[in-house]
Amino acid sequence: MTDFIDLNGAEQSFGDSDAQREVRANDRQYVFHSWSAQNKIDPLPIAKGEGARFWDYDGNEFLDFSSQLVNLNLGHQHPGLVRAIQEQAGRLATIQPSIANDVRGELAKRIVEHSFDGARSVFFTNGGAEANEYAVRMARHHTGRQKVLARYRSYHGSTATAITATGDPRRWANGVLDAGVVHFFGPYPYRSEFFSESPEQETERALAHLEHTIQLEGPDTIAAIILETVTGTNGVLVPTPGYLAGVRALCDRYGIVMIADEVMVGFGRTGEWFAYQGFDVQPDLVTFAKGVNSGYVPLGGVVISEAIHNTFGDRAFPGGLTYSGHPLACAAGVATFDIFEEEGILERVRDLGSRVIAPRLAELAAKHPSVGEFRGLGLFWAMDLVLDRETREPLVPYNAAGEAAAPMNAVVAACKAGGLFPFVHFNRLQIAPPLVIGEDELVRGLDIIDAALDVADGYTTGA
CATH class of the missing domain: 3.90.1150.10 (Aspartate Aminotransferase, domain 1)
Structure with a gap:
């Protein structure tokens, strides 16, 4: 009986100790694992x-x-995702991002159509950390400001600005790679920083704390507020009533870009295409990855508002990636939209x-x-x-x-x-x-x- 197919395409049965031993040996000998002391793990x-x-x-x-x-x-x-990748590989495996590509354009169109009112375009990245890096870069160039506010109890990735914006211990050993990041507390009623007695009071006090932070840091120095719509790894912290709308109002009052990090909660995780759609709020930039194609081929991106898109209408955006909008990844992304509807x-x-x-x-x-x-x-x-x-x-x-x-x-x-x-x-x-x-x-x-x-x-x- 065939239980699985091995590296060489051969049919194998469970209990093959030689195959398991080889996989484990190669991993321990040659693979360097993230967030780990290499001698203390056994994947x-x-x-x-x-x-x-x-x-x-x-x-x-x-x-x-x-x-x-x-x-x-x-x-x-998932057979639909596997088939989409196989078919795309058969007709055009890759093409550079400066060339127009049918599947890349189709995926961008679908993402924009399923995103917020006023969404204009998509910049594709290889994953979520890069998406957050580029969203912050866009906000800084759009506003001409440098500071970024991010919450404690958050994770935004392990690249320079993303890890500095992260509000959990993974940031500590990496130092301050982006000196423009300032942290603040978000709502967490169960372990309230504000001694709140109700979710509504938590919202009121968390927003007051955020506005005080903005005022003390200098509104004219702040380019963006980045926050996970629903905090992911750091606790599945669902926004208290009116909190996201309050953040939106503060961003509007002080001319700050609102970045919704949807890397973990986008594409159906909360029962919406994007989690912010369940809270009646419109961000300026939305970052995504993970669920856009279930990670079958690395893909992430930034959904960009009309205003920020137009900032770069006549001047070049200073950034790019060799594999931006890779056709194999985008094919799986288009298939994701089809599967969501069909199933x-x-x-x-x-x-x-x-x-x-x-x-x-x-x-x-x-x-x-x-x-x-x-x-x-x-x-x-x-x-x-x-x-x-x-x-x-x-x-x-x-x-x-x-x-x-x-x-x-x-x-x-x-x-x-x-x-x-x-x-x-x-x-x-x-x-x-x-x-x-x-x-x-x-x-x-x-x-x-x-x-x-x-x-x-x-x-x-x-x-």
Whole structure:
């Protein structure tokens, strides 16, 4: 029986220890991994993926509850995406970005048509970090200003401006690569910086804090405010009522460009084409990547407003990339739009989120003392795990490592032992499966999480 196809196109069966040994040996000998101490990791070799599942070489099956890096919106090996790439490779594998290309233009047209009122064009990049870099560059040239405001508890990428704008510990070791970035606090009612007693009060106080930051930094020095529409890795922080509209109003008042980072939440993750569409707000620039083609071929970009597009009508934009709008990546992007319509992806995301996930997480929160709060929408949720519900002390400290991270490591191990590959960051267990996941698979994954939370409960100290 054939279980997977190997590097040489040969049919193989699970349990091939020689094949697994070779994959592991080559990885450890020659691959340098990101965000890792190279001598302390042992990556799991994976043989194949299909839909919302993948398998290691021993045949162990995992439900992918992280969509890899929250990019695999249409799942592993979607036949429509694979076919689009194969067909494009057969007729034109690549062409430089200064030449007009049918599939690149078609994808840009569809993105603009599905984006905000006043959207004019798309600048394509190779991924999300570059998209944020170029969005900031556009804002700076458009306004003639240099400063950029970004939130704590954020992630915008690991290139120079993107990592400086990032508001989590991954920034620390990289120093200040862009001296024009200033951080501020966004709303987070469960762990409020503003001692708020309601989501509405959190909005009011967070906006007042942001305006004070603008005033103290000097409005005429600030080019842009960049923020994840729904904060991703740092907690699935859904904007409090009126917050994004308030940010938009402040940007308008002070002539600041509003950049919506939709790298993680764009293309259906929250049940909308773009997450900001669920909050009645119009950004000036929107960055995207990941879900635009599920990462089958690297692709990102910036959706550009008419006003900013026109800034570069008669003067050159100072930037470009060799692989901007690569035809293979764009072909998968066009296919993504077709698949979303054919399979009713947005509708099923909203349905599964409201009908299956939300009520089940409410049950888990009532059952498990380790669940302090759950929050999210669509197929994007987080459970804030705690030692004590009364004090809200996190299950592990902020940026925990080594022995301090043991409780979350134990929860992860329980998930994997149950056949689920989880998305975990600090004290949060996050839920972000492929948007094509079957309802039975989703329920099974939540059952596995239910059992893993028993492990978390064992560390709780509250009543």
